[in-house]
């Protein structure tokens with residue numbers, strides 16, 4: 001097995017949902033009015049597509065081994081990611097043994113340091129890394145969670161992210177995270193509306209169901225603190241990504257200033273052990289939320305998670321579908337998982353990376369048994385009906 005080598009890496013792009021879950025058709029809840037760092041510009045306030053949230057599209061990376069096995073993974077990264085894989089990263093992948101995942105990661109990261117570190121380069125490295133784990137699982141005929149040490153519990157439990165926490169409760173989820181609609185540029189009136197919406201949802205779901213606000217980097221410290229204070233009477237469980245990801249100082253202050261018991265979560269746009277080290281050493285949050293497809297992949301997440309464990313922080317990955325499920329089931333400090341509601345009206349459970357993957361497991365009644373993940377690799381296949389294109393070749 002250790003002699004199985006990687007013959008070829010190929011990078012593709014695809015549009016319309018998939019790993020770039022923001023790339024949805026008009027009218028989807030995820031593209032309704034949601035507070036963003038661009039909301040201060042009225043012309044970019046009403047939808048996120050207006051400022052180009054969906055420009056990247058999905059990147060698909062395939063790695064083919066000498067025994068004929070093919071591993072693959074998907075992330076947000078589109079054509080830029082495909083170029084990076086084909087024109088730069090391929091040299092570190094092809095010819096290596098399928099077991100050399102750590103070495104490949106280190107070479108990809110160090111070779112791109114001068115233009116990488118965060119953002120689309122790390123998304124791309126993550127995608128290659130996940131494809132390598134998928135390949136190793138397939139060569140060994142084992143699920144990735146077994147390669148990671150095996151499940152620590154029998155099932156995953158999920159909270160749902162979407163516009164309808166009330167429906168999420170009926171569907172059996174343990175909580176509902178809503179997008180915040182109004183940002184600081186909409187003043188006191190917007191703040192009142194944000195709180196009124198939370199109050200309405202609290203009435204709809206009752207006392208015990210978790211409710212959270214996802215602020216998607218849109219607030220400033222003063223607004224975030226006032227939102228958190230106002231939200232306390234409606235039992236907001238956590239305030240998420242309230243500030244721009246580089247404002248570590250703001251997060252540290254926010255964590256000190258939110259009402260006792262309310263959690264500060266962040267990290268979905270953070271990357272690598274060094275980025276998360278800052279969040280932890282500066283006491284920026286209670287829960288970190290790395291996206292497995294954006295933070296450096298599984299190889300990096302293992303390190304981030306160990307660091308978090310030593311800092312008594314929970315790790316609840318952002319989105320990431322099967323890449324998150326296989327990890328969360330193996331970690332004591334990841335007690336539950338996120339499920340992004342991809343139905344346009346958030347009124348039914350559809351696979352998170354729909355329609356790109358076949359056999360993508362979904363929670364039933366807010367749960368997923370470990371056995372749903374018992375297939376080689378990440379246990380998913382590419383849907384042949386999604387038209388992949390290969391814009392570059394090396």
Ligand SMILES: C[C@H](O)[C@H](O)CC(=O)C(=O)O
Nearest residue numbers: 034161179214216318340
């Ligand atoms: C709903 C949020 O604005 C975003 O689209 C997803 C996200 O940040 C999350 O799931 O967390």
Ligand SMILES: [Mg+2]
Nearest residue numbers: 214240241268
């Ligand atoms: Mg979020």
